[in-house]
Every structure is written in C-alpha cells, then in structure tokens.
Amino acid sequence: MHVLIRWLLAPIMRLLYRPEVDGAHRVPRSGPVILAANHRAAVDTAVISLVTSRPVSFLGKAEYFTGRGIKGRMVARFLAALGYVPVDRTNAKAGLAALDAGRTVLRSGGVFAIYPEGTRSVDGRLHRGHTGVASLALSTGAPVVPVALLGTERVQPIGAKIPRIAPLRVRFGDPLDFSRYEGLEGSAAIRRAVTDEIMDAIAGLSGQEYVDRYHPRPDDLRPPVSA
Template sequence: MLYWWSKFVLLGPLLRLFCRPTIEGLEHIPARGGAILASNHLAVVDSFLLPLVVPRRITFPAKSEYFTKPGLVGRLQKAFFTGVGQIPIDRSGGSAARDAMDTAVRVLREGRLLGIYPEGTRSPDGRLYKGKTGIARMTLEADVPVIPVAMIGTDRVNPIGSRMWRPYKVHIRVGEPLDFSRYSGMVGDRFIERSMTDEIMYALMELSGQTYVDMYAASVKERAAKAEAEAGPPPAAPPLPDSRAS
C-alpha cells in the first residue's frame, strides 16, 4: 500500500509533469519471476523514474543512512524510501559487501525485480563507465536474467550538484534479456564474471548511445576531488581602486 501511495500519489504527478517519461521495450521485462534490471546511472532521479513506468515493483539497494536518520525527518525519509521500493544496505565494515550481495540474491530468489547500477555510482560527465563485477556474481548465484535499461535525459532533469529538478523529457529503453545460464556453476571465476559484466556494459552502451570509458567512475571522481583539493581555492580578486583617492 505504501509503495502504491508513493508511486502513484506522491511522486507520480510531479515526475510525469517534469519528465514526461516514455518507455520502449517494456515487453522485455517478465511479468513474474526474478530478474535484474541493469541500468546506466546519470542522476538520482533514475531510481524514481524507472519504477514509475514499469508495472512491477522494483527493489533498489540504498545506503542504510537513508533509513537510520533520527527524528521526524528521519522517520519521514525512511517511510519515503521504503515506499518507493528501496532496501537498506550497510556498506560499512569488512562483511558489508557480502551482506549486500546476500540481500540482493535473496530478493531475486523471492521472484522480485532488482534494480542495479553496474557502474556503482553516477556518471560524473554523462559517459558510461566500467561495470563492477558484483552484478555478475548476483546473476550466477540467483540464476536470473539481466535486462539492460538505458535512462536518457535524466541528467538534464537532475544535474549533479543541483537541488531542484528541471523540466526535461526523459526516454527509457529496455533491451532484450541477457541469458547467462551457460555460465551456471561458475560463481567466483573472475574471468567469467568480468566477461559477463563487460557484455552487460556493451548492451548498455548500445542502448544509451553513451561513450564508453574503460575506467571505474568512482576512480575518476576520486582523482577529480584530489586534483581540486591540491589546487586549493582560487586566488582572490584584486581590490577595486578607491575612487576617493583621485
């Protein structure tokens, strides 16, 4: 009930007004059973727009901090993220990655749709970056298909650093399911998992039309932040001349 309320009453009218979303290839998403929706990631709004146009509920992993903030604001935030189909993932500690993987596999084995961003973070510049192999491991452990999804235009609605959404038409392309059953029983093979991930990223590149970069987006962001910190603040502008001196 909370999911329906968030999707169709709270978010729906606003997103439809701002984004006028359209979708093609919806027939590639199965009516039942577990599957991974592997999407490029351009903006925060991606996780809200895709569930709006897909009839089935989509579960997205989200930072546990979204669910643990104290006070009234924290409770409202928790209700909101729960309502839009997100589940908390604790990314701290040595076992966090395994716990996150177990949660994702459980969701898939329950016959649900899981939304994943293989890049691991938002693109810093609109290009498509190297995928992380966790998606391949989830696929093999849960024995489900991967459905590539391209979000187009969401970076114009919600540019990085912006606090307000901007009106812009968004289009979503859903590709044909990728079947990796040929690799059944090969969980943990790094070569196989990298090969699967690269195949998923190639499908996303074809769907989205983005330029592919063979680097992790997180590494690019870290380098940019380091360079900015080393450069320091820009020099102060020289003072204006005092007109009273003449």
C-alpha cells in the same frame, strides 16, 4: 505509502515529464529479474521505480533509514516504498552485504536494480562495470534486463537539489540469459565476460561512449587540498 507512490506520485511524474518508455514489456512479468542501468543522476532510481510495472528494489545507505522524529520516520517509509533496501556501507564487508541483499530480493522472486558502474558518470560516458551484477546473475539464475536512462542528467544535474523539467527517456533491452555459465560463478574470467556483455548491451541502448576503465569514486574526483 507504496500505494500513494504508485497511484499518485507516478501519474504526476508522467504528467510533468511525459517520459518516453521503450520496451517496458521486456521486463518479465514474474520471477526474479535484474535491471542493470547506466547512472547519470540522483533521480535515476526514482525514474526506474516509477516507469517499471513491477515493484523494484535498490540498495540504499542504512543511515537514510535511521533518522529520528516524524521527519526521519517519513523519509524511511518513503524510501522503503520506493524500493530501497538498507545496507551498511561503512564497513569492509559492505560489498558482500550489498550482494547478499540483492540475492535475498531475487531469491524471493523480486526485481532488483543495480548500477554496474558503481557511481554516477560525471563525464557522460559509460564506464567499465563492476562484476557484482554478474555474481548476482550467476548465483541466482535471474535474467538481466539492460536499461538506458537518457536525459536524467538534465532533469537533475550534479549538485542540483530540485529536479528540473526536461525531456526524459527510458529504454529497456531484451533480457540476457546467462544460464550457459551455470556453476561457474567462482570464475573471475566468467564474471568479467558476463559483466562486459551487460555493459555492451547498455551502451547499445544509451548511445554513450564506452570507456574500458572504472569510473573514479566521488572522493577521487575532488581537487587535492593545498598544503
């Protein structure tokens, strides 16, 4: 399945969308790497996976991998080939499980992608990043490559199930090295400083307006139910 995606799906995507990819050479060819990206659409994960020369791992809801029958098994195999790592997000320790999954990928020398905002931006702005990305960088020593996705919100607007044809651009920034903070992972102030530096780099690549507050979760954006 992985070979099918790399050699069939990726070329088809490039033919249809002709994405502009800037700075792909900035992703180190070997060793652990964190890709930290803005998040505009559900299609973002597929785009990152298909324009990066190395296999990329992402977090995915565990229930996506538990479907029954032929369809369920095919979906699970497809997601695994795209690089999804199943994580149970339904319990109180979901955040720790997510970080542990990321560390496992990085300590094996792989590439792990994360959206520091935690959810898709519905207002087009770049919101304050959660410090999980800093925890991963500090605990593993992996460099962080900032990534900007431009146009994916037009390829798959919120609510659209089928991607559309629209201009698409992916920009990779210079790797950020945080080895100067080695041993300081336990400091909340250091994690905040590292995360803010990463978000600043993403903003510089994407051109988005930065908002220094966390983006509301999808459930928080729903209108209240009338009594």
